[in-house]
Amino acid sequence: MKRGAFDDVPLTTLIPGLSPAGVDSLKDTARAVDAARVNGAGAEWGWALDHAVFPGPQPWTLIILGLDVVEHADGDDPLEFVLQVVWTDLGELAVDAAVNVACWCDTDHATHDVDAFGLVVGDATSLPQAFRAGAERLIGWLADPRDADYWRAGAGLPTCRSC
Structure with missing residues (x-):
């Protein structure tokens, strides 16, 4: 992915x-996401030109465009906020x-989605419209507590490493 x-x-x-109006809408939405970041830095977006055309179903989600914001709360405990344009299996x-x-x-799953949003175009x-709806959710999450x-x-997940 390029970044x-x-x-x-x-x-x-x-x-x-x-469309040109669609391009402007996506840019306006991305600016709103950038402005919502706690540290105030511009976001680093990622995109994959080789995913611009649907290659058929894959064993993983094909990300076309995305943003992965990692915010550290209470020391090294990260919160990861994700917004992506992807291909569905269809x-x-x-x-x-x-x-x-x-x-x-007890069983290490690596990470858990604790809240998620998905909307098929x-x-x-x-x-x-879908990008704006996903971004609005992301912006709302970024305003919530930075406590993992x-x-x-x-x-309903364990709230301590030894629980």
């Missing part, structure tokens, strides 16, 4: 058929967003 500011993303190459575009915490279960929802145990408790 950089959202303005560096070649949107019309990455998402063929995206070749449809979708927008996924999630909050992840490190796993403290289709006749009723355009990509700019807050998120773990809400998801």
Whole structure:
């Protein structure tokens, strides 16, 4: 994946058929996400030009465009906030967003999605609308407490390493 500011993303190459109004909408939404970051730094977005055309179902999610924000709370306990444009197994575009915490279960799962959002792009929802909806969720999550145990408790997960 290439990485950089959202303005560096070649949107019309990455998402063929995206209208000029759609490009402007995605850029406005990305600016709102950048402004919501706690540390105030511009976000580093990632994109994969080789995923611009659906290659068929894969054993993993094909990310076209994404943002992964890691915020550290209470020492080294990270919270990960994700916003992605992906391909579904059926070749449809979708927008996924999630909050992840490190796993403290007896069986190490690595991370857990403690809140998630997904919206498939289709006749009723355009990509700019789905992207805006996912971004609004992400912005809301970024405004919530930066305490990973807050998120773990809400998801019914262990809130300490030795529990």
